[in-house]
Each structure stands twice: as structure tokens, then as C-alpha cells.
Amino acid sequence: MILRSRHLLGLEDITAGEISLILDTAESFREILDRPIKKVPTLRGITVLNLFYEPSTRTRISFELAEKRLSADTISFSTSVSSVKKGESLKDTVRNIEAMKIDMVVVRHSSPGVPYFLTNCVESNIINAGDGAHEHPTQALLDMFTIRRKYGKLDGLRVVLVGDVKHSRVVRSNIWGLKTMGASVAVCGPSTLLPYEVERFGVDVYTDLDEAIDGADVVNIMRIQLERQQAGLFPSQREYTNLFGMTKERLKRLKRNYTIMHPGPMNRGVEITPEVADSKSSVILDQVTNGQAIRMAVLYLLSGKKEKEKEEDDE
Amino acid sequence: MSKADYDLIISGGRVIDPALGFGKEADVFVKDGKIAQVSTETDKTEKYAAKMPPECVIDASGSLVVPGLIDMHVHLREPGREDKETIITGCQAAAAGGFTTVCCMPNTDPVIDNQETVKFVLSRAEEADANVFVIGAVTKMSKGEELAEIGDLVKAGAVAISDDGHFVQNPDIMRRALEYARMFGIPVISHAEDKYLSAGAIMNESFQSTRLGLKGSPSVAEVIAVVRDIKLAEFTGSRVHIAHVSTAGAVKAIRDAKAEGIHVTAEATPHHFTLTDEEIGKEFNTNLRVNPPLRTKRDVEEVIRGLVDGTIDCIASDHAPHAEEEKDVEFDQAPPGLIGLETTLGLVKTQLIDKGYLNWADAIRKMTYNPARILKLPGGTLEIGSTADITVIDPEKRWTVSETKFRSKSKNSPFIGWKLKGKVDCTILAGRVVYQNK
Numbered sequence: 001m002i003l004r005s006r007h008l009l010g011l012e013d014i015t016a017g018e019i020s021l022i023l024d025t026a027e028s029f030r031e032i033l034d035r036p037i038k039k040v041p042t043l044r045g046i047t048v049l050n051l052f053y054e055p056s057t058r059t060r061i062s063f064e065l066a067e068k069r070l071s072a073d074t075i076s077f078s079t080s081v082s083s084v085k086k087g088e089s090l091k092d093t094v095r096n097i098e099a100m101k102i103d104m105v106v107v108r109h110s111s112p113g114v115p116y117f118l119t120n121c122v123e124s125n126i127i128n129a130g131d132g133a134h135e136h137p138t139q140a141l142l143d144m145f146t147i148r149r150k151y152g153k154l155d156g157l158r159v160v161l162v163g164d165v166k167h168s169r170v171v172r173s174n175i176w177g178l179k180t181m182g183a184s185v186a187v188c189g190p191s192t193l194l195p196y197e198v199e200r201f202g203v204d205v206y207t208d209l210d211e212a213i214d215g216a217d218v219v220n221i222m223r224i225q226l227e228r229q230q231a232g233l234f235p236s237q238r239e240y241t242n243l244f245g246m247t248k249e250r251l252k253r254l255k256r257n258y259t260i261m262h263p264g265p266m267n268r269g270v271e272i273t274p275e276v277a278d279s280k281s282s283v284i285l286d287q288v289t290n291g292q293a294i295r296m297a298v299l300y301l302l303s304g305k306k307e308k309e310k311e312e313d314d315e
Numbered sequence: 316m317s318k319a320d321y322d323l324i325i326s327g328g329r330v331i332d333p334a335l336g337f338g339k340e341a342d343v344f345v346k347d348g349k350i351a352q353v354s355t356e357t358d359k360t361e362k363y364a365a366k367m368p369p370e371c372v373i374d375a376s377g378s379l380v381v382p383g384l385i386d387m388h389v390h391l392r393e394p395g396r397e398d399k400e401t402i403i404t405g406c407q408a409a410a411a412g413g414f415t416t417v418c419c420m421p422n423t424d425p426v427i428d429n430q431e432t433v434k435f436v437l438s439r440a441e442e443a444d445a446n447v448f449v450i451g452a453v454t455k456m457s458k459g460e461e462l463a464e465i466g467d468l469v470k471a472g473a474v475a476i477s478d479d480g481h482f483v484q485n486p487d488i489m490r491r492a493l494e495y496a497r498m499f500g501i502p503v504i505s506h507a508e509d510k511y512l513s514a515g516a517i518m519n520e521s522f523q524s525t526r527l528g529l530k531g532s533p534s535v536a537e538v539i540a541v542v543r544d545i546k547l548a549e550f551t552g553s554r555v556h557i558a559h560v561s562t563a564g565a566v567k568a569i570r571d572a573k574a575e576g577i578h579v580t581a582e583a584t585p586h587h588f589t590l591t592d593e594e595i596g597k598e599f600n601t602n603l604r605v606n607p608p609l610r611t612k613r614d615v616e617e618v619i620r621g622l623v624d625g626t627i628d629c630i631a632s633d634h635a636p637h638a639e640e641e642k643d644v645e646f647d648q649a650p651p652g653l654i655g656l657e658t659t660l661g662l663v664k665t666q667l668i669d670k671g672y673l674n675w676a677d678a679i680r681k682m683t684y685n686p687a688r689i690l691k692l693p694g695g696t697l698e699i700g701s702t703a704d705i706t707v708i709d710p711e712k713r714w715t716v717s718e719t720k721f722r723s724k725s726k727n728s729p730f731i732g733w734k735l736k737g738k739v740d741c742t743i744l745a746g747r748v749v750y751q752n753k
């Protein structure tokens with residue numbers, strides 16, 4: 001089993017076999033993270049560019065650490081779209097940096113489709129670290145990895161994704177991945193934050209949190225951004241918390257061995273109470289650790305794949 | 316008689332002139348830049364042809380001979396963005412697409428909201444390979460705030476007014492524009508898009524925008540705007556023309572309004588009767604970013620139905636050239652618009668005629684007589700005495716849209732690589748051959 005593509009652009013077109021391969025590979029890297037010396041020579045001589053056009057501390061640090069633990073050479077370029085707008089085009093920027101002999105590019109950008117766009121600009125392997133509200137494949141992979149580690153499987157589990165479904169790339173990638181792996185997926189949020197025809201993803205759709213989580217195994221809670229309230233998508237933070245905040249009382253509705261997840265950063269007291277966030281069933285910190293293993297696995301699996309190899313595969 | 320009786324003969328073609336209800340094999344004779352004769356007595360043509368130099372006799376056997384096509388919605392970018400298109404290159408593209416007349420939208424820099432700019436465009440067009448008519452702005456700078464000097468614009472030659480690219484969001488301003496335009500007998504062309512509903516939108520709002528995470532403009536943004544302008548046209552008794560209809564709801568609103576006798580007309584573009592928003596996610600091709608956005612399959616079907624039942628009067632390209640560097644960017648950073656002058660005819664044949672929706676006479680009517688009638692333009696007919704603007708079409712010619720063959724200065728077409736049927740053989744402007752397919 002190998003990955004078909006030399007890039008990781010999203011989970012929409014990835015097979016169950018490929019996801020299993022990534023999760024299995026991550027298991028062995030996860031084990032390395034528990035060793036006193038957490039570094040392996042796997043990517044020695046490979047240069048990875050972390051291209052972050054959106055402010056992100058967590059994902060960038062997670063990728064950088066994963067790269068370093070694989071002994072890759074790394075370079076990070078962080079900027080904001082607004083500051084770049086007047087200057088050089090994205091294509092020119094990436095081409096210029098690639099001319100310094102880069103092998104892989106990890107990209108975060110506010111425009112959906114940018115990772116795909118880059119595959120036409122440069123020869124490097126492209127890893128999507130989040131493109132607008134489109135996809136965030138490594139986040140969904142680490143979420144699935146975390147779930148699989150606890151339950152030993154993904155198929156047959158009931159997973160509820162709660163919050164700003166409309167603007168969330170994490171939700172989209174989770175839907176594609178979880179459904180491919182046979183989980184049953186529900187989304188829940190205020191109707192103004194559920195995108196048009198969201199049911200066509202093949203998910204159950206709820207606007208009542210208590211109904212949504214009834215009998216669920218996993219609840220993955222998305223961060224709600226204050227700017228959505230300013231844009232008039234819900235009337236107040238207070239009302240949001242009353243309707244969609246995950247509280248201790250609500251946990252009773254879940255299955256006995258339930259799991260609480262959050263991709264971070266959390267707004268404690270808004271979408272999740274501190275009690276729930278810090279409870280025994282919360283795997284929020286495990287998600288962060290597992291993110292390392294997943295990113296190491298993805299970097300490793302893609303690193304050997306060059307254009308030439310792809311052509312041979314096609315024959 | 317030493318001099319030839321005619322300057323040009325187009326012989327052996329099937330002549331279609333919807334304005335005259337004419338559709339049979341005939342020879343067209345041109346003299347002094349005018350249509351001198353359309354004759355079905357084709358056996359007599361030879362004696363005239365014999366006296367003429369061979370290049371003045373066009374063999375159109377197997378081809379269609381139609382009035383020069385009219386595109387009532389193009390962006391020529393001059394003045395202001397001559398790097399994208401000029402009046403000269405835009406008209407070369409028009410000629411290559413079979414159009415002898417184009418109407419240019421006023422969203423240039425400066426905006427065509429004053430006499431001087433109208434005169435500038437018309438003077439530049441004197442040397443061009445197509446007739447150019449100017450659509451003036453509704454409001455100063457197309458800002459939607461104060462009426463432009465519409466009387467002045469008309470005096471300088473404007474045939475309609477539009478703030479195309481923008482909806483005249485304030486209904487009171489639109490009401491005044493309609494009332495005022497009526498004094499001059501010109502329609503107001505509406506780019507129907509409620510700005511509040513479409514703010515920040517990159518594509519159509521549908522499952523595709525949901526899937527891709529791109530901000531969508533809901534179809535109701537168009538429907539509301541169309542309904543409002545229809546109601547204002549009804550109330551004022553003025554004429555409104557709806558540009559680039561893209562939604563099922565707008566088609567229905569226009570159909571109902573026409574049934575009630577309201578003075579509304581409409582156009583549709585080839586991309587809106589051909590492409591859906593499902594194309595966007597395949598490669599994030601920025602040439603698919605256009606406004607109004609590509610809609611759903613159902614919208615495309617209803618736009619076609621509107622063309623079939625006459626709800627939609629015209630086919631117009633909304634030719635919108637953009638520079639390569641502007642389109643070679645992130646999808647949501649690319650300016651909306653695509654070029655269409657050179658692919659319209661092929662798409663009409665391939666998507667509408669070959670699929671059995673329209674016959675040639677209906678299609679030609681929507682690209683000649685109907686726009687001419689709406690804008691009161693000369694032409695759009697082969698009537699004897701009218702200017703000899705003629706398009707000769709090879710209806711069965713198969714060709715592939717190629718980036719290198721565009722006459723337009725810009726190449727932003729989503730149809731590059733498409734195999735189409737139906738191509739211009741020859742375009743004649745006032746008796747002069749301005750394009751010939753080799």
C-alpha cells in the first residue's frame with residue numbers, strides 16, 4: 001500500500017486504505033515520541049518549507065517540530081495575505097523559494113484551492129495545512145488517529161461535529177475522512193452557520209445540541225469566532241453558549257465511553273465549559289501530541305514521492 | 316458596362332434573416348457597402364460573377380449567410396486597461412467571432428459617464444473591424460448615487476445606460492434612471508445583484524460552495540434584484556433590460572413579467588447556458604470565476620428553457636478580458652470575468668442547436684434582430700439598402716478552442732481545449748471583408 005498522490009491536498013479524494021496507511025504509520029512515530037530521544041534520521045537531506053499566509057501558532061509549530069524530529073531541514077515563512085497583496089504574487093514567491101532547492105512545501109492560506117494551485121507552480125510535494133474553509137487534512141487525520149487509538153476502530157462510531165460548520169475546514173476534512181472510514185457523522189450548529197445543502201455531505205444535520213449528541217460516541221467541538229457574531233450570524237455569545245455550549249449536564253446524553261475533542265484554540269466558557277475541557281473524557285491534549293505523529297507520518301510517506309515516480313505509476 | 320455591377324457577391328449559401336423571416340438558398344449582392352440584392356435566382360448570378368475579380372465572389376455553398384452578428388454586452392477595456400484589450404483588438408476578436416456590432420459597457424477608467432468619453436470611444440472605433448455602440452453609465456462614476464448626464468450621453472451616441480458590474484442598489488435612484496431614460500427612448504440595462512446578499516461572494520451559493528468553503532452568492536440575490544427592477548419598470552412604464560440572466564428564479568420572474576405586458580427584455584451568456592458551478596472544484600480554474608457566477612444544473616436548464624420559449628431575447632457574451640497575471644493567482648483573488656466573443660457562436664451551435672434547443676433562425680434572431688430592436692440599432696438584417704454587415708458561418712466545421720488563436724488581447728477563457736462545432740467563415744463589415752477563416 002502506498003499513497004496515490006505525491007501531495008496531501010485534502011481528504012475528499014483519499015481512500016480508506018490510504019487513511020489506514022497514514023494512521024498505521026503514525027502509530028510507529030507516536031511510539032518514538034515517548035522515547036527519551038525523539039529524533040530519527042528519516043528525512044535527513046530533505047528541505048521543507050513551511051509557508052504560512054495566515055497567523056497560526058499551533059499548526060506551524062506542530063509541523064516544524066515534526067520536521068525537525070525527522071531530521072529534515074526546515075524553513076518557515078509567515079506572513080499575512082494583506083501584507084503580500086501589494087507585492088509579489090504567491091506563484092512568484094513560491095517559485096523563488098523553491099529555486100533555493102526545496103523538496104516539500106507545507107502551506108496554510110486563507111484562499112480555498114491554494115494547495116492545488118501550488119502543485120501547478122512548483123515541483124515540490126505540497127501538504128495542505130489548511131486552505132480557507134476548504135480542508136485541513138492533517139487535523140482530521142489526527143482527530144481520527146486519536147479516536148482510533150481509544151476505540152480501536154472508526155467504523156460504526158457516531159461522531160458529532162459541533163459549532164461553526166460553515167467556516168470550518170476542520171469539519172469538512174473530518175466529514176470526508178470519517179465517512180470514508182465508516183463512521184456515522186452528524187453536524188450541529190446554529191442554522192446560520194450551517195452551509196447550504198450541508199446534508200449533501202451525507203451527514204445528519206441538527207440545530208439542537210441535545211438531540212445531536214444523543215447516543216454519540218465522540219463530540220468534536222469547534223471554536224466559535226467572535227467575528228461571526230459581529231457579522232450577524234448569531235445574536236450574542238451568551239445565546240450561543242446557552243444553545244451550543246458543551247456543559248457537564250449535556251454529557252449525560254452521550255454513550256458511556258464517550259470522548260470530548262476540540263481542535264483548539266479553545267474559548268473556555270463559550271463553546272465548552274472548563275469542566276468538560278479538563279474532564280477525564282477529554283482528549284484535547286492527546287490530540288496535540290498525536291498531531292506530531294500524524295504530521296511525521298504524512299511527511300515521511302510523501303517525502304520519497306517525486307514526479308518521475310508518479311509517471312511510472314501511471315504506466 | 317465596364318465597371319462590375321456589384322462589389323461583392325456571396326453565392327450559394329443558405330441565407331437566414333430572421334428580421335425578414337427569410338430562410339432559403341440565395342445569393343447576396345453588395346454594392347457601395349450596402350445590400351443591393353438577395354436573389355434566389357441563383358442561376359443568374361454567374362453572369363455578374365464573371366465580370367468580377369475572383370476575390371470579390373465568396374463561395375458560401377454549404378454555409379449560412381446571416382446578418383452580421385450583434386453582441387450587446389462586451390467590455391473593451393479602453394480607456395484605462397489597454398493591457399487587457401483595446402477597442403481595436405476587441406473588435407478584431409468580434410470579427411473573428413462573427414460579430415459586426417458590439418455594444419461596450421461603461422466600466423472603463425474613466426467610466427463612460429460623460430460625453431467626452433463616449434466621443435473618445437467612438438472615435439477610436441472608426442478604424443475598428445466592428446461597429447461599436449456605447450452604453451453609458453446610469454450614475455456618475457457608476458457609484459449608484461447621482462444620475463449621470465444621460466441626455467448628454469445619448470446626444471453623444473449612447474444607445475442605453477447601465478452601471479454594469481454594479482447593481483444600482485438604491486431603488487429610488489433606479490426609479491429615477493428608468494423615468495429619465497424613457498425621455499430618450501433608451502432602456503436601462505440592469506446588472507441584477509443585490510449587494511447585501513452577495514457581499515464578499517466568490518461563486519454561487521450551493522453545495523459546491525459548501526464543499527469548497529468558498530463564499531457563495533445566493534441565487535436569490537439575483538432574483539430579488541430582477542423582481543425589483545421589473546416592478547420599477549412596470550411602475551414607471553419604462554424599459555428595463557436584464558443583463559446576463561443566470562438563475563432559474565430570474566427566468567421565471569422575467570417570463571411572468573412579459574406575460575403581464577411589462578417592458579422587460581433579457582440576455583443570457585454562453586457560459587451561463589453551458590457551465591455549472593461543479594466545474595470550479597476540479598482545478599480551481601480562475602477563468603471560471605465570473606459574475607454572475609456559474610450556477611447549478613437546474614439554473615442552466617432554466618436559462619436554456621428561457622432561451623427556447625423567448626423569455627430571454629438575446630445571447631450576449633459579456634466578453635470580459637483580464638490580464639494573465641491577474642488570473643494566475645489564488646481563486647478568490649482573481650477578478651471575475653471571461654472572454655467570449657470568439658467562442659459564442661461555437662457554443663451556440665454545440666450547446667443549443669446541436670442539442671435540439673434552438674434552430675439556426677431562432678439563434679440568429681437572438682444575436683441580430685432582437686438586440687438591434689432592443690437598442691434601436693441599425694443593422695441586424697439583410698434587407699435591401701441596409702449596410703452590408705454579413706456573417707458567413709460554416710455550421711458543421713469542427714474546431715478546438717486554442718489559447719494561441721485568440722484575436723483578443725486576453726486569453727481568459729474556460730473553454731480552451733474544448734471541441735466545438737460551427738465556425739465563422741467570413742465576416743463582412745459594410746461590404747469589406749474583415750475576417751476570413753483560413
Ligand SMILES: [Zn+2]
Nearest residue numbers: 479480506558
Ligand atoms: Zn454585469
